[in-house]
Amino acid sequence: MTAPSGFTPDTAAPPAGQGGAAPRAATAPAPDPAEQRRRDRRSRRYRWDVRWSPYAFVAPFFVFFAAFGLFPLLYTGWASLHQVELTNPTHMEWAGWHNYSRLWEDEFFWKALRNTFTIGVISTVPQLLMALGLAHLLNYRLRASMFFRVAILTPYATSVAAATLVFALLFGHDYGMVNWSLGLVGLDGIDWQNGTWTSQIAVSTIVIWRWTGYNALIYLAAMQAVPNDLYESAALDGASRWKQFLHVTVPSLRPTILFTVVVSTIGATQLFGEPLLFNTAGTATGGADHQYQTLGLYMYEQGWVNLHLGRASAIAWTMFLILLLIAAANALFARRLRKSQ
Numbered sequence: 362m363t364a365p366s367g368f369t370p371d372t373a374a375p376p377a378g379q380g381g382a383a384p385r386a387a388t389a390p391a392p393d394p395a396e397q398r399r400r401d402r403r404s405r406r407y408r409w410d411v412r413w414s415p416y417a418f419v420a421p422f423f424v425f426f427a428a429f430g431l432f433p434l435l436y437t438g439w440a441s442l443h444q445v446e447l448t449n450p451t452h453m454e455w456a457g458w459h460n461y462s463r464l465w466e467d468e469f470f471w472k473a474l475r476n477t478f479t480i481g482v483i484s485t486v487p488q489l490l491m492a493l494g495l496a497h498l499l500n501y502r503l504r505a506s507m508f509f510r511v512a513i514l515t516p517y518a519t520s521v522a523a524a525t526l527v528f529a530l531l532f533g534h535d536y537g538m539v540n541w542s543l544g545l546v547g548l549d550g551i552d553w554q555n556g557t558w559t560s561q562i563a564v565s566t567i568v569i570w571r572w573t574g575y576n577a578l579i580y581l582a583a584m585q586a587v588p589n590d591l592y593e594s595a596a597l598d599g600a601s602r603w604k605q606f607l608h609v610t611v612p613s614l615r616p617t618i619l620f621t622v623v624v625s626t627i628g629a630t631q632l633f634g635e636p637l638l639f640n641t642a643g644t645a646t647g648g649a650d651h652q653y654q655t656l657g658l659y660m661y662e663q664g665w666v667n668l669h670l671g672r673a674s675a676i677a678w679t680m681f682l683i684l685l686l687i688a689a690a691n692a693l694f695a696r697r698l699r700k701s702q
Contacts, residue, residue: 434681441674448668460675470676472651473659476561480636480655481629484565489621492573493614496580497606510581513574525567525638529554532563554641557652564653567635572628576621583617584610615698623691627684633657656680 441460443453464470499509516524531538532553540550553563587610595605611618632655636647645662647654654662656676664673 437674437677440671441678443671445670445674446668447664447670450670456671460671461679463672464675464679469651469654469659473647473654473656476647476651476653477630477632477655477657480561480565480568480632480653481626483561484568485622485625485629487565488569488573489576489618489625491569492576492621493580493611493618495573495577496584497610499577499581500584510578513577515574516571517575519571521571521634522638524571525635528563528567528570529639529641532566554639555649555652557650560639560648560653564632564635564639567639568629568632572625576625579621580614580617583614587613616695619691619695619698623687626687630680630683630687631657633661637661 440453442455442457444456444459445453495513499506499513503509530536532540534540534550534552534554537550537553539553543550551559553559591609591613592605595609600608636653636655636658637645639653640646640648645654645658645666647658657680660673660676660680663669663676
């Protein structure tokens with residue numbers, strides 16, 4: 362029987378196992394060597410990026426810290442072991458520990474250290490107590506609470522020079538507003554700048570004015586993290602707001618209070634701008650009798666007024682060691698605080 366005209370018979374090979382050969386598998390083309398090399402390079406760059414990019418992101422900080430933090434610190438420590446004058450800072454004469462031993466015999470150094478301590482206490486204690494009270498008030502719902510939060514931070518944003526000059530006018534002996542207010546109530550005017558305690562109180566007032574709002578916002582943020590369940594439980598037990606503050610708020614803020622105490626202590630140790638500008642005579646002596654000269658101001662006087670860079674470097678490193686002791690005391694106290702909790 363013949364096939365119809367135009368019909369093409371099926372010429373496909375029978376499947377394997379039925380007497381026919383298996384079909385040949387299609388072979389993939391060989392990869393291009395250049396393309397393969399490009400893929401390898403991309404893969405390596407990806408691995409390098411994942412591994413090293415975090416270090417590249419943090420590298421600028423360490424570069425600037427090494428240039429403007431670590432190098433000056435080490436150079437100052439080296440200069441403290443030499444006799445160096447500001448008029449010729451490249452000429453150094455080895456002095457060993459003479460600059461440090463000289464501080465033990467320097468009455469002005471011990472007076473500056475004592476002034477730093479007293480001003481630090483006078484400024485830190487009222488400052489933190491006021492900040493805690495302001496934060497407690499702002500923690501409750503008040504009208505225009507955002508305005509008050511911004512307002513208490515305004516002194517922190519004010520220039521140190523501007524604030525100190527204004528307070529120097531306020532505490533003026535003849536025309537100061539403080540003495541004028543004392544005269545209204547029948548009290549005699551006070552020579553704020555020439556007295557020991559009065560000058561230190563005046564300088565501490567500047568510090569209190571500038572930093573109270575800053576610490577209040579820190580306390581406020583910590584208060585808002587205290588669970589409301591604690592206050593509700595205390596209210597159910599009949600505790601008043603004052604007792605809730607003493608027995609709930611303050612214990613919950615212990616780590617934050619410790620942090621602000623340490624930071625304020627460090628700031629008091631480095632106090633410089635306020636006592637320098639408070640002296641209307643424009644000198645770095647901290648008054649005629651050095652009555653409010655701090656360690657920072659004494660260091661400035663030795664290095665940039667008396668031109669003794671070696672002595673100034675020794676004072677700077679002494680301040681650094683004092684800060685290390687404060688940090689060690691803070692770590693020890695924080696560890697005991699965690700164990701007590």
